[in-house]
Amino acid sequence: MIYADYNGSAPLCEAVKNHLIQRLQNDGPYANPNAAHKIGQRVLTNMENSRAICAKSLGAKYGQVIFNSGSTEGIATVFHSILEKAQQRGKDILITSTIEHSAIINTAEHYRDHHDFELYFIQANKAGIVDLEQLEELLEKFGQRVALVSIMAANNETGVIQPYKKISQICHNHLVPFFCDTTQIIGKAPFNFKDSEIDYAVMSGHKIGAMTGTGLIIAKDPTSIRPIIIGGGQEKALRGGTQHYLGLETLAIALGHVEKNFERIEQLKEKRIAFEANMKKKFPKLCIIGEDSPRLATTTYVSHPGLNGQSVQIELENHNIFVTTSSACSDGDTSTSKVLKAMGIKDEIGMGVVRISLGLCARLEAYDEIEEALTKTYEKLMGS
Numbered sequence: 001m002i003y004a005d006y007n008g009s010a011p012l013c014e015a016v017k018n019h020l021i022q023r024l025q026n027d028g029p030y031a032n033p034n035a036a037h038k039i040g041q042r043v044l045t046n047m048e049n050s051r052a053i054c055a056k057s058l059g060a061k062y063g064q065v066i067f068n069s070g071s072t073e074g075i076a077t078v079f080h081s082i083l084e085k086a087q088q089r090g091k092d093i094l095i096t097s098t099i100e101h102s103a104i105i106n107t108a109e110h111y112r113d114h115h116d117f118e119l120y121f122i123q124a125n126k127a128g129i130v131d132l133e134q135l136e137e138l139l140e141k142f143g144q145r146v147a148l149v150s151i152m153a154a155n156n157e158t159g160v161i162q163p164y165k166k167i168s169q170i171c172h173n174h175l176v177p178f179f180c181d182t183t184q185i186i187g188k189a190p191f192n193f194k195d196s197e198i199d200y201a202v203m204s205g206h207k208i209g210a211m212t213g214t215g216l217i218i219a220k221d222p223t224s225i226r227p228i229i230i231g232g233g234q235e236k237a238l239r240g241g242t243q244h245y246l247g248l249e250t251l252a253i254a255l256g257h258v259e260k261n262f263e264r265i266e267q268l269k270e271k272r273i274a275f276e277a278n279m280k281k282k283f284p285k286l287c288i289i290g291e292d293s294p295r296l297a298t299t300t301y302v303s304h305p306g307l308n309g310q311s312v313q314i315e316l317e318n319h320n321i322f323v324t325t326s327s328a329c330s331d332g333d334t335s336t337s338k339v340l341k342a343m344g345i346k347d348e349i350g351m352g353v354v355r356i357s358l359g360l361c362a363r364l365e366a367y368d369e370i371e372e373a374l375t376k377t378y379e380k381l382m383g384s
């Protein structure tokens with residue numbers, strides 16, 4: 001079996017499994033990390049160690065890390081934190097891009113439809129990269145009225161990495177805060193919050209082999225965060241609710257695992273490059289989306305003109321290989337994805353795509369096996 005939907009959700013990584021097994025065998029400590037008693041304090045110490053590990057591994061300061069349930073919550077929190085205050089100061093424009101994840105698009109549209117923000121979308125080119133000139137133009141034109149720019153670091157479908165450091169600089173030249181959805185880049189490409197100059201970043205533990213329901217925000221200035229969940233004052237009153245401390249320990253373990261084993265990502269990248277080259281030799285019309293752009297090491301979004309993506313997916317499943325036809329959230333939707341449409345990809349290609357996404361815990365041989373199965377699949381579907 002090959003699970004090739006890491007961009008959707010990664011399997012628990014080995015180091016995380018070992019940590020959990022050990023913790024269960026030791027039968028604890030389990031307690032509320034906000035409790036004053038000794039066991040609570042031990043849990044708190046573990047959780048704060050986890051925060052320190054996450055901060056160090058992501059190039060952030062300890063106090064800049066706010067734990068939560070994952071990126072969707074992080075996105076809602078950042079928008080909520082910035083927009084309400086900005087609007088009071090006459091800033092009523094929001095800029096995002098056409099290739100964002102629906103968690104960003106829907107949130108931005110919510111602020112347009114229910115809070116009177118004007119919303120502008122930066123276009124992407126055929127290579128899957130957002131148009132920085134258009135961003136510059138909008139910032140020149142609207143300057144002081146722009147409340148927030150929200151553009152992702154790496155696209156979940158194509159794996160294309162955006163020039164996020166340049167975007168930071170452009171935004172800061174115009175004194176506009178920059179929120180970067182870093183969900184897909186963390187754990188799959190080098191990322192350092194301080195060097196990126198981003199103002200807000202988010203992540204979900206389940207994308208990198210930690211437990212689902214865990215995540216964090218990194219805020220350059222954590223005092224700018226306003227909680228969407230008030231609760232009992234946890235996370236320095238920035239995110240109410242008892243922390244998922246066990247899961248947050250796994251978040252630190254998974255990030256540490258990525259840091260220690262990063263050369264494996266490079267090995268997987270070599271295998272991915274060979275896999276794509278071999279497939280193109282066998283099928284000269286093959287289209288690899290974002291082929292010439294900087295891309296996540298382990299994402300291939302591939303289509304053969306005339307073939308239907310769902311048929312390819314089902315056939316691969318018969319070979320025990322699990323891929324998606326687009327982003328997991330819109331899987332089952334047979335039309336060309338919004339991201340591909342935004343890149344100007346025609347239906348002939350857009351309706352044929354499957355996304356093959358692996359990650360650190362994948363076997364190197366997985367690419368050889370996927371190549372064999374995808375070759376047989378294409379041959380079969382072309383012959384029928």
Ligand SMILES: Cc1ncc(COP(=O)(O)O)c(C=O)c1O
Nearest residue numbers: 070071072101103156183184204
């Ligand atoms: C780029 C991006 N942003 C945000 C999210 C939302 O993450 P979650 O569902 O873990 O909250 C995802 C999940 O696929 C994603 O790929």
